[in-house]
Amino acid sequence: MSSSLDSRISRISQAMDIYPNFPKPGITFIDIFPIMRSPDVFSDLTDLLVDHIKQTHPNVEIIFGLDARGFLFGPLIAQRLGISFAPIRKAGKLPGETLQASFQLEYGSDKFEVQKCSAAKGQNVIIIDDLLATGGTMAAAYKLMKDLEADVLECIVLVELENLNGRSKIPGKVFSVIKRND
Numbered sequence: 226m227s228s229s230l231d232s233r234i235s236r237i238s239q240a241m242d243i244y245p246n247f248p249k250p251g252i253t254f255i256d257i258f259p260i261m262r263s264p265d266v267f268s269d270l271t272d273l274l275v276d277h278i279k280q281t282h283p284n285v286e287i288i289f290g291l292d293a294r295g296f297l298f299g300p301l302i303a304q305r306l307g308i309s310f311a312p313i314r315k316a317g318k319l320p321g322e323t324l325q326a327s328f329q330l331e332y333g334s335d336k337f338e339v340q341k342c343s344a345a346k347g348q349n350v351i352i353i354d355d356l357l358a359t360g361g362t363m364a365a366a367y368k369l370m371k372d373l374e375a376d377v378l379e380c381i382v383l384v385e386l387e388n389l390n391g392r393s394k395i396p397g398k399v400f401s402v403i404k405r406n407d
């Protein structure tokens with residue numbers, strides 16, 4: 226028997242570890258890896274995301290995952306939905322023709338790249354990452370999708386740090402499983 230949405234969310238939330246002042250003073254770091262210590266909790270998360278996407282975006286064609294922690298969930302979810310997965314990677318890692326976008330995040334800055342061949346004009350895509358903090362990372366990924374002329378149905382994260390208001394940087398829909406105000 227499958228468990229209720231609330232009990233799944235509570236098991237996922239309790240599984241994460243919180244580290245004050247990492248990687249810099251003033252940052253409260255949310256470690257999502259402990260979710261994967263338990264196959265049952267990891268299934269709670271993937272089941273929940275698959276159910277959400279099936280119900281709200283049955284027309285999605287590609288899941289884009291963000292380097293690095295979006296790669297933990299993205300391919301699994303795409304495989305469960307029977308659709309493609311494609312990576313948005315830190316610059317200099319992807320071969321072939323790419324598009325690039327720079328961004329600031331809660332504790333640094335970086336550059337993303339996507340392969341031009343990874344989506345065709347007008348394809349319906351969802352972007353997945355583990356966490357939305359200031360929103361700089363997700364906003365750069367969104368821009369790359371627009372540059373590819375893909376249609377972004379939704380940006381999905383496991384955790385949203387609401388106090389940092391990252392959502393305001395994203396010009397489209399955002400879905401988060403867990404909202405925190407640290």
Ligand SMILES: O=P(O)(O)OC[C@H]1O[C@H](OP(=O)(O)OP(=O)(O)O)[C@H](O)[C@@H]1O
Pocket residue numbers: 291292293294295329330331332335354355356357358359360361362363391
């Ligand atoms: O909303 P923002 O303030 O932009 O921050 C969110 C991003 O920060 C983390 O990635 P990080 O760049 O630390 O890289 P990693 O996934 O390689 O650990 C996290 O996985 C998100 O991608």
Ligand SMILES: Nc1ncnc2[nH]cnc12
Pocket residue numbers: 252253254255256330331332356358359
């Ligand atoms: N507070 C945080 N915890 C984990 N990952 C993050 N990425 C950006 N901010 C973060």
